[in-house]
Amino acid sequence: MTKNENPRYVAAKTLQAVFFKGAYSHLALDEQLKNHQLSAVDQRFVTEVVYGTIKRLNTIDYLLNGVMKNKVHKSDQRIQVILRMAVYQMFYLDRIPERAAIHEAVELSKQWGRVGLKGLINGVLRSLSRQGLPDFSSITPSSKRIAIETSHPEWLVKRWINAYGEEETRRLCTTNSERGKTTIRVNLRVTTVDAVQAELFEEGIETVKGELTKESLIVTKGVVTKSAAFKEGRLSIQDESSMLVARALNPKPSMKMLDTCAAPGGKTMHAAELMNDEGEIIANDVHAHKKRLIEKEANRLQLSIVHATTEDAVILAKTYQDVRFDRILVDAPCSGLGVLRSKPDIKWNTDEKEIRKLPALQLDILNTASKLLKDDGVLVYSTCTILPEENEHVVQEFLKNNEDFTLDESLQERIKIQSENQGYTTILPHQYGSDGFFICAMKKGSARHGNEN
Structure with a gap:
């Protein structure tokens, strides 16, 4: 498999741009997907790994630092990226077996010019595999525990605890770490929610009605921006x-x-x-x-x-x-x-x-x-x-x-x-x-x- 065909390489290049070049995640991802020839399935995989690794960064680094002699952020840029995205796959992607995530990380290190460090990558990830996810409940104070477990900066967690209380903050932080969803606004000036929902279903796009507004639909399957309804102005993407x-x-x-x-x-x-x-x-x-x-x-x-x-x-x-x-x-x-x-x-x-x-x-x-x-x-x-x-x-x-x-x-x-x-x-x-x-x-x-x- 060439670099252009390897979804993990595309994800790694995207994450490198975000972590070390100050790129916005959505723009960096769009650029990489345009520059590489991937199937629709692989594009979805890359998107999941990129956003998931960024969302879980704090937790991932906490896990890595527990088994590495030197802090992960002191490592070579490419090694940081390879390790972080591998840990995300190991613990947060159910469909990826841990052994497969470790093997692919080692292969990526060879493909990405870090063959001499494949032993480090293999050793760190196997140590984490044996250890598994730790019990975060022993971490104190509570602001630090929430920050590590849900992957947020502790200063932000402290602000939210001060504003909303500890339990509410834990819940909102947990939600922030979940996968986002696509919500659409139906243009009621020209059509109805039921009509758009039926039209999208015919194109293989499945939706459910929203909770907060009568013009909203939540996409559960499919890419709505490719639909005729989107192109012809019967709906828009909006939370x-x-x-x-x-x-x-x-x-x-x-x-x-x-x-x-x-x-x-x-x-x-x-x-x-x-x-x-x-x-x-x-x-x-x-x-x-x-x-x-x-x-x-x-x-x-x-x-x-x-x-x-x-x-x-x-x-x-x-x-x-x-x-x-x-x-x-x-x-x-x-x-x-x-x-x-x-x-x-x-x-x-x-x-x-x-x-x-x-x-x-x-x-x-x-x-x-x-x-x-x-x-x-x-x-x-x-x-x-x-x-x-x-x-x-x-x-x-x-x-x-x-x-x-x-x-x-x-x-x-x-x-x-x-x-x-x-x-x-x-x-x-x-x-x-x-x-x-x-x-x-x-x-x-x-x-x-x-x-x-």
Whole structure:
């Protein structure tokens, strides 16, 4: 088998790019799959090994360090990759016998120019095979135990324990380490959920209905992006938690809406569908290349009311100083720590110090956007993170400084998520099997603003 045909070599090259070259996992994987000729079965195997190894990295390194004389991170780059992906196959892929994973790791070391270290690889992996998975329950403190057992940075586990308690944190971390799922949003403007489900079934794609929104389907078999329904705009890929954001906005036909940080455009398009493609949506993003993504998606869905713009969100009040919107969405830049199942490299690449800078930016965008809202309009603030300092703390600071805004207590009626806090909610990954998300709706009062419109 040549390198181009060996799925483990393709997985190894992808992981090397992620671990040592700062590549995003999905981009590195796409590039490698394009550059190598693999069957559909092997492509699925590579995807599983890449994402699984990244998700379980902390646990894998803990296991390796228990049997290696020197820490695994001090090893040669290629050896690190070979060992890590082999351990993932040994303990987390049921269909791969341990002896096969060890044999293939040794073969890969020879193919990848590390033949002299095949004895090291064989010895380390056989030691782990004899030892098996250890009992993590003896690890203390609890933050370290959860971090190692579920593979998360301990600093992040500590933050979540402080916010949600130990048991809730353990559950959300466990869910983060599980395999992600593909969820689709049916375009109810042009079809029905039942019709799309039947159409996909005819193409060999199996789905079940979602739990959080009436337009959602969860894919259980098949690749939905290859379907006619996707290509012809009858559905989109979007997580259920993310779908709730447009529902929180409650957009109506003929309204004028602003999405301040719109790319890649999923929430914008959902809102346009709910508006029956009647009205106007300004879909703004700071990056020019992302403007093109928004336009491409609007074209695929045949939505004419979406107008993509390129602007820094913190100066939108100046750009639209003579315009007022019925609905404004601030889906703010955030740490992304609610989407770790689909983007596991985030947890290893996130700098705790950088997170501390985000609330100021989020608040700045929120303050700017709020100036453009009509009286009695709705302002929605959302993030795909589950850190309180990026969510409710930002909202609380905004409300303290903007007395003409109040929490929209009718939010729960629209999104059907019960929360102790009327007007905003945090969705944790384990609660519904969806992404971690924060959604807040606020209304602007009209009493103090005369005839402003």
